[in-house]
Amino acid sequence: MQYIDAATLRAWITDGQELALLDAREDGEFGASHLFWAIPCGLARREVRARALLPRLSVRICCVDDGRGLAEDLAGWLETIGASHVHVLKGGTRAWADAGYVLFSGVNVPSKAFGEWVEHHYGTESVDAPELDAWIKSGRDMVVLDSRTKEEFTRMSIPTGISVPGGELAYRIGDIAPNPDTLVVVNCAGRTRSIMGAESLRRAGIPNKVVALRNGTMGWELAGLTCDRGRTDAFLPGTPRTSALALQRAQAFAAESGVGTITPAQLDAFRRDGDRTLYVLDVRDPAEFKAGHLEGSRNAPGGQLVQATDTWIGVRNARIVLVDDTGVRARMSAAWLRQMGHRDVFVLEGATLTSTAPEAPAPELAGSVRFVDVPTLAARLEARDGTVVVDLNRSIDFRDGHIPGAIWGVRSYLRKEDVAGRKIVVTSPDALFARLAVPELLALGAAEVQVLQGGTQAWVAAGQPVARDRTVPPDEACIDFYLRPYDRNSGIEEAMHAYLSWEIDLVHEIKRDGTVAFGIPAERPHAA
Known part of the structure; x- marks a missing residue:
C-alpha cells in the first residue's frame, strides 16, 4: 500500500494533472466531513460506481476516509481490478485538518459552490416566497419552472409550477414562454438549481425577465406556505418548435465560454488515447437516452450534471465530451462545465444515436x-x-x-x-x-x-x-444517504435554515480552501 501525506495530496490537487480523489465511506458518512474535491465511492457500491468514475484505470488515484481503514480496503480492491497508480491519504480527513486544510460538509459541494459563485458573479435576480405567492394570486403573466428532476417535482412543488429539469430550460423556453412579456421564475428545493436554471436562461439571452425563487421550496415552506404534492405537470416531449432559435442562443453562450466541438472521428481518437481519461455523457432526458443513444455513452441529464458533477466525473482534468441530438443541451451544459473550471470540454457533432444497449454491468x-x-x-x-x-x-x-x-x-x-x-x-x-x-x-x-x-x-x-x-x-x-432537511424526522425547520446558510457560506469557504478557481479557463480546449 502506497501512502501520501496531506501536503503531497494538496500539491497533486493543484498540479493540473489528472487525479481521482475517492472517499471510501458511504454517502451519508461522506457528507458529514470531507475534502472539497473528494468523490464519494463507498465500498457498498464500488463495483459499479468506481468503474463509472474511473474509465481509465491507470489514472493517478488517492483513496481517503476518516482513518478507519476503509480507504485501504478500497485501494486494495481497485488494485485487484487493474488500477495501477493507487495511493492512500495517511491519516485520512483528520490528517488533512491537522495540516491546516479545510474540510467541507454536504454533498455535490463543488457544484453547489459553483452555483453560489454564479449568483455573485452574474448578479442573478431572485424573488422571495411571499412575493411570488402574491404574484400567483394576482394572476400575473408568468410561468414557474421547476428545474429539479421529475421525481423531485412530484414529491413537492410550487403551486402552478411545471417540471422542466435544468438541462431542458434553454432548449424549451421558446415554446413554454413565447411572449417576451411573460415573467419566468425558476425554482428548485434550495438554491443551486434555481440559480443555475435562471442564469442559464439569462446567459442564453432570452428577452423575458427571469428570476430565481430565493431558497426554493424550502424558502416557500419556511415562509409558512404549502407546497403541492403528487403533481406531474411537465414540458411537452419531443423537439421544440423553437429549437433553431434555442440553438442560436446556445451557440453564443458556448462560444463565449470556449467550448470546443469535435467529430465522431476525433472522438474515436480520444477513445484510443491511453494517456487521458475520457467521459462521454449524453445530456438529454432519460427517456430520450433510453430510446437511442451513442454506443458507450452514459446518461447525465444536463441540469443534473451541472448540479452534481461529481456523480459522473470522477477524475479532475479529464476530457469531457457531451452528446445530444440538436446541440442545444450539450452546448449549454458544456459552457457551464467550462466555467466551473473543466478545461477540455467538447460537444460532439454528427453522432449516431441509435444504440439501445444498456450500460455494461460489473x-x-x-x-x-x-x-x-x-x-x-x-x-x-x-x-x-x-x-x-x-x-x-x-x-x-x-x-x-x-x-x-x-x-x-x-x-x-x-x-x-x-x-x-x-x-x-x-x-x-x-x-x-x-x-x-x-x-x-x-x-x-x-x-x-x-x-x-x-x-x-x-x-x-x-x-x-x-x-x-x-x-x-x-x-x-442513514449512513448510506446524506439526508436533506425535509428527509428528517425532527428538526426540519432548523435543518432547512442551516442548509441554506451553509450554501450561502460556500463562497467564503472555498476562498479559505485555496484550491478552487471558478470562471472561464484561460486556455480553450484542443481537439487534437
Whole structure:
C-alpha cells in the first residue's frame, strides 16, 4: 500500500494533472466531513460506481476516509481490478485538518459552490416566497419552472409550477414562454438549481425577465406556505418548435465560454488515447437516452450534471465530451462545465444515436447465484418458514416502501447476527446490488442465500404489499444517504435554515480552501 501525506495530496490537487480523489465511506458518512474535491465511492457500491468514475484505470488515484481503514480496503480492491497508480491519504480527513486544510460538509459541494459563485458573479435576480405567492394570486403573466428532476417535482412543488429539469430550460423556453412579456421564475428545493436554471436562461439571452425563487421550496415552506404534492405537470416531449432559435442562443453562450466541438472521428481518437481519461455523457432526458443513444455513452441529464458533477466525473482534468441530438443541451451544459473550471470540454457533432444497449454491468455479476421469484417468496413469507428478507435499497427509499418484515442493510455494514444460520432472500431495487452481496452474506454464515428475481421493483409490479415507515431506519442510521432537511424526522425547520446558510457560506469557504478557481479557463480546449 502506497501512502501520501496531506501536503503531497494538496500539491497533486493543484498540479493540473489528472487525479481521482475517492472517499471510501458511504454517502451519508461522506457528507458529514470531507475534502472539497473528494468523490464519494463507498465500498457498498464500488463495483459499479468506481468503474463509472474511473474509465481509465491507470489514472493517478488517492483513496481517503476518516482513518478507519476503509480507504485501504478500497485501494486494495481497485488494485485487484487493474488500477495501477493507487495511493492512500495517511491519516485520512483528520490528517488533512491537522495540516491546516479545510474540510467541507454536504454533498455535490463543488457544484453547489459553483452555483453560489454564479449568483455573485452574474448578479442573478431572485424573488422571495411571499412575493411570488402574491404574484400567483394576482394572476400575473408568468410561468414557474421547476428545474429539479421529475421525481423531485412530484414529491413537492410550487403551486402552478411545471417540471422542466435544468438541462431542458434553454432548449424549451421558446415554446413554454413565447411572449417576451411573460415573467419566468425558476425554482428548485434550495438554491443551486434555481440559480443555475435562471442564469442559464439569462446567459442564453432570452428577452423575458427571469428570476430565481430565493431558497426554493424550502424558502416557500419556511415562509409558512404549502407546497403541492403528487403533481406531474411537465414540458411537452419531443423537439421544440423553437429549437433553431434555442440553438442560436446556445451557440453564443458556448462560444463565449470556449467550448470546443469535435467529430465522431476525433472522438474515436480520444477513445484510443491511453494517456487521458475520457467521459462521454449524453445530456438529454432519460427517456430520450433510453430510446437511442451513442454506443458507450452514459446518461447525465444536463441540469443534473451541472448540479452534481461529481456523480459522473470522477477524475479532475479529464476530457469531457457531451452528446445530444440538436446541440442545444450539450452546448449549454458544456459552457457551464467550462466555467466551473473543466478545461477540455467538447460537444460532439454528427453522432449516431441509435444504440439501445444498456450500460455494461460489473464483471462480478457473472458469478452464479440462486434466484427466487415473487410468488414463491410471497408464499414462503406467508407460511412463516423462517425466510429473512435483507433489503439493500437506499435508506431513504426503504422508508418509502419495502417488503413487509424486511431487514434494511448496507453491504459494507451487514451484521452477522442478522443472517448467521438463516435462510436469506436478498433484494435491492433491480436486484443488481443484491446479486453482488451474495458472497458477503454467505461469508457471514447465512445457511442459504437467494436473490429476489427482478428485485423489489418486481415485487411492487406484481401488486404485492409494501410497508412504509419514515422512522425506519432512524435518521442517525442513514449512513448510506446524506439526508436533506425535509428527509428528517425532527428538526426540519432548523435543518432547512442551516442548509441554506451553509450554501450561502460556500463562497467564503472555498476562498479559505485555496484550491478552487471558478470562471472561464484561460486556455480553450484542443481537439487534437
